Structure formats: structure tokens, C-alpha cells
Amino acid sequence: MERRLFIKTAIALMAGTALTGAALAAGPITWWYETATPEQQGVITRNIIEPFNAAHPDDSLSIDYRGAQLDNQMRVALLSGTGPDIVYTAGPSYVAPMAQAGQLLPLDDYAEQFGWNERILPVFLEMGRYNGQLYAVPKTYETLGLFYNATLLEEHGWTPPTSIDELEALADAMLAENIVPFSSGNALWRPTNEHYVSLALNAIAGPENVYKALNGEIPWTSEPFAAAITRLNEWWQKGYFGPNYFSLNGEQQVAELAAGRAGMMPSGTWQFQHIETYFPPANAEAGFVGFPSTEDVGEPVFPLGVGSTFSVAATSQNPDGAAAAIDFIFSDETYTAMNTEWQGEWNTPLSDLSGITLGDDVLPLYTEAMQTLAQSVAQDEYGYTTWTFLPPATNSFMVSGIEEVWLGRSTVEQYLAQWDATFQQEMAEGKVPAIPAR
Known part of the structure; x- marks a missing residue:
């Protein structure tokens, strides 16, 4: 430091x-x-x-x-x-x-x-x-990361993932045990959707590419972002987010994780306010690590919010x-x-x-x-959360549009094309938030 x-x-x-x-x-x-x-x-x-x-x-x-x-x-x-x-x-x-x-x-x-x-x-x-x-x-x-039920992982002989491949392997193992891999839900706050988009952008496309897009150097339709949203969509289609996404709220996510009905929870540090409420009564211990990244990105990136x-x-x-x-x-x-x-x-x-x-x-x-x-x-090694660095109309579309992708009403390509068009218009209007230099 x-x-x-x-x-x-x-x-x-x-x-x-x-x-x-x-x-x-x-x-x-x-x-x-x-x-x-x-x-x-x-x-x-x-x-x-x-x-x-x-x-x-x-x-x-x-x-x-x-x-x-x-x-x-x-x-x-x-x-x-x-x-x-x-x-x-x-x-x-x-x-x-x-x-x-x-x-x-x-x-x-x-x-x-x-x-x-x-x-x-x-x-x-x-x-x-x-x-x-x-x-x-x-x-x-604040930042986004990966909460997990440490007690549950120990019982099954699992370890916290350190890469995207390990994350998917662990999620698949949880599905085989009828455990929801990602405790998640947007019942009371639809913008919860962008937590997962932010994680995918930083962990798969990488913060350097996100920085370039925010500054208008590359479009949001670029291959790194297509790869990120495609993989995020694959997680949804495989059932990583569970069957009750649209009926669970943020606090209920923590309750499901503590009870062992879910094994991991990609979410933000604001969830720490609920850990002590649910984990001790469940005789469980919580863990928190950076969200795993691809080999190209390297170490887990902590998106700054x-x-x-x-x-x-x-x-x-x-x-x-x-x-x-x-x-x-x-x-x-x-x-x-x-x-x-x-x-x-x-x-x-x-x-x-x-x-x-x-x-x-x-x-x-x-x-x-x-x-x-x-x-x-302090070391300029952070990533970017969408709600902090995208202009408002772009951010609003990003939140609603990802549901259209998940539900099969839109393709990844259509989603990113509309995202980019909205962003370019807001950039021309001077509505993009200040982006600190890396």
C-alpha cells in the first residue's frame, strides 16, 4: 500500500x-x-x-x-x-x-x-x-466478490475456487448434490442483475478492456464483452442462479447461503450486514474471496463501486x-x-x-x-462496477436487457449492440461519469 x-x-x-x-x-x-x-x-x-x-x-x-x-x-x-x-x-x-x-x-x-x-x-x-x-x-x-458457505464446502471436501474453470467445476458439483450454486435474486431490487454483469465483465473481459470501452476506445460489441456475456448466459441456462431468482431478495440470499441450500453467493460487500444475522444460528461459517477470473485476466479483480x-x-x-x-x-x-x-x-x-x-x-x-x-x-488494480461508471440510460438498459438474454428473447449480439448504441449517445451528450486514469 x-x-x-x-x-x-x-x-x-x-x-x-x-x-x-x-x-x-x-x-x-x-x-x-x-x-x-x-x-x-x-x-x-x-x-x-x-x-x-x-x-x-x-x-x-x-x-x-x-x-x-x-x-x-x-x-x-x-x-x-x-x-x-x-x-x-x-x-x-x-x-x-x-x-x-x-x-x-x-x-x-x-x-x-x-x-x-x-x-x-x-x-x-x-x-x-x-x-x-x-x-x-x-x-x-464497495466491491463485488464471492461469498461462500465455508462449513458446507468443508463437509463436501470442496475448496473455494481460484479460477473461472474451478468456479464452474464447483458449481456443477453443487448442482449434482441439489445445491444451488449461486444464491441470488432480484425480487426487491431489479438492478441486482448488474452485479453479475459487472462480475462477468471484469473477470472474463478484464478491467483493461472495460476501461477502454468506458473511454470510447473500443465498442461494447467487442469480442471480450461478447465472451463475457455469453459465459454469464451459460451460467444462467445451466441453472447456477437457481429456480427462484425473481422471487428472492438480497437478505434472503444470505439466509439461503447460511442454510446450505446454496453454496456460493456472488454479491457485494454490503451483504456483510446480514452475515451475523444468519450464519451463527445455522452453525455455519462464512467465507469471502475475490471473484475468480480467467487465465488471461489473472488474479481475481475487485470491481470498484x-x-x-x-x-x-x-x-x-x-x-x-x-x-x-x-x-x-x-x-x-x-x-x-x-x-x-x-x-x-x-x-x-x-x-x-x-x-x-x-x-x-x-x-x-x-x-x-x-x-x-x-x-x-491504492495500487490501481481495481475493476469497474456498472452502476458506478456507466451513464444512466446505458445502465438502465443493461439491467433490463440481460433478463431478455437470459429468457431467450434477445441474443447476446443484439443486447450488446443496443448497449453500445445507448452508450455512444450518452457519451456524445456528456453524461458518462468521470473515469479516473489507471
Whole structure:
């Protein structure tokens, strides 16, 4: 991790800069959030809302949980000039159109004031830029990998796969034992489809080719992508995804894996929040490794994802307060508190984690996975998740279109042709998110 920039910011200095922002702001600060359980809402209230308001008595930060309709409601609100002060999006692909439409405030002055340029890993600041200005900072960064039921594998004498060929051999062995190879499902979140597309692109086509396509150097119809989607489709047709894909949600995937009805789960690090709920009661142990790659790609690639971003609305009545609230979230104290109670959703990309000590109850597997991801980012060895790096219309088609391929209504060639056509149009319109140089 020698290439990673470590800059330690003293707690007293951070508190001082936060108060500087608070001195400029006054009044209510509104923030719309996505789905959260009552328990998770309590975690946010006691670790963010209450301490921020206590430290900023002239402001009043409040949060409104909008659930699965957040994205649609946010688009409508911003178009009409209403909505919250803090704009919370599903990822960088949503930021460019909003910035282009003048719906977001540039954050460069706040980044300088609060020291974000030093406190946040540079690659993530680059991902929040549009036309050279900073419009968003990421709430969390994440990756995709392969969870597995370690207890089940040991019982059958199986080992975690280290290549695509080994992955397929293990999946075939599981099918022979009436075990679903991939615990998966998109019942409550159709974009779950893109988790598997992202894995195939990086593990089979390779991140270098994905990078070229994102920059318009090669089309999405190129042979490496045809090979990746073809193989992904073969996994579907062979039954790797099981018979209940369209009726299982994300949490149920973990339950199926823990129960041993499924053996592996290609998914993201956000699933760590459910591991402790389901594995101990099932007397099972979870494992997590990088998703295996082809021989041409080499070592497992950890696709880099930004699960959500923070921006400030151009129509905000309290932009200084909104920026101060965002700054509060990017503190050592908030990182420690949120990741101790809620793993997988609050891995804010701080440049220096040397002062962070998580609670004793945090699963070591989670800590190891985050360290591995941080090292991959620092060494520019990461891959690309579709929801972070594709523009919105392309990403939307990619999610729905892969189902057409799986269900035999479209060919791989037709799918990629429409994908490429949509992408080229959005690239011409300036809607492709910023792609950091490798």
C-alpha cells in the first residue's frame, strides 16, 4: 500500500473545521435517504443526526426515509426546484446529468474549506467531478466478490475456487448434490442483475478492456464483452442462479447461503450486514474471496463501486449547513461508529484509517475484505462496477436487457449492440461519469 497517500488529520482540527462551516450556516438541513430498517434508522439517528445537531446548535439536520422510490422522487423534486438540501444519489452515474442540468452546487470551495482534498482518497474525488468541478463525494465504496458457505464446502471436501474453470467445476458439483450454486435474486431490487454483469465483465473481459470501452476506445460489441456475456448466459441456462431468482431478495440470499441450500453467493460487500444475522444460528461459517477470473485476466479483480453519493442542491436554502453535515459524516468518529454498528454500507473513503478502531463485535472477515479493497484501490488494480461508471440510460438498459438474454428473447449480439448504441449517445451528450486514469 506504499502508493497510498496517508494524511493524518487530528480530531481537534476536524472539529474546528466543522464548526467553521457551522458558523456560516443556520437553519434546517434536509436529507432524503433510501430504505432503512427501524434498527438502521436508529443507528443513523444516534451516530449522525443527534451528534451533529448537538455540535451545531444553529442548524437542524433531519432525515426523511423515501425507500425504493428515492431516485424517482429526487429526479422530480430537482426538476421542480424543490427537494432536500443534501442530494443523495445511487452512484456517480446519476451525478453528471444533475450537474449538467444545474441542479447541484460545485463543492470545490467546501472541499478546500473542510480539507476533503486531503481526507478523501483522490480517486473518489475524481469520480465526483463533472467538467472539472467537484459535484459529489461518495458515502461508501464497495466491491463485488464471492461469498461462500465455508462449513458446507468443508463437509463436501470442496475448496473455494481460484479460477473461472474451478468456479464452474464447483458449481456443477453443487448442482449434482441439489445445491444451488449461486444464491441470488432480484425480487426487491431489479438492478441486482448488474452485479453479475459487472462480475462477468471484469473477470472474463478484464478491467483493461472495460476501461477502454468506458473511454470510447473500443465498442461494447467487442469480442471480450461478447465472451463475457455469453459465459454469464451459460451460467444462467445451466441453472447456477437457481429456480427462484425473481422471487428472492438480497437478505434472503444470505439466509439461503447460511442454510446450505446454496453454496456460493456472488454479491457485494454490503451483504456483510446480514452475515451475523444468519450464519451463527445455522452453525455455519462464512467465507469471502475475490471473484475468480480467467487465465488471461489473472488474479481475481475487485470491481470498484460507489454505492451512493452526497451532493448539495443548487436550490438549497442552507448550503453551508448541508456541506457541514456532509463533512461530519467524513470524520473518524462517524466512520468508527457507523462501521461498528452497520458494516458494508458506511465504508467512507477516508485516505487515512490508521486512527480507526472498530468495535470488538465486528466480523474480522469484513475488516479483511475492506483492507483488501483499499489496497486494490491504492495500487490501481481495481475493476469497474456498472452502476458506478456507466451513464444512466446505458445502465438502465443493461439491467433490463440481460433478463431478455437470459429468457431467450434477445441474443447476446443484439443486447450488446443496443448497449453500445445507448452508450455512444450518452457519451456524445456528456453524461458518462468521470473515469479516473489507471
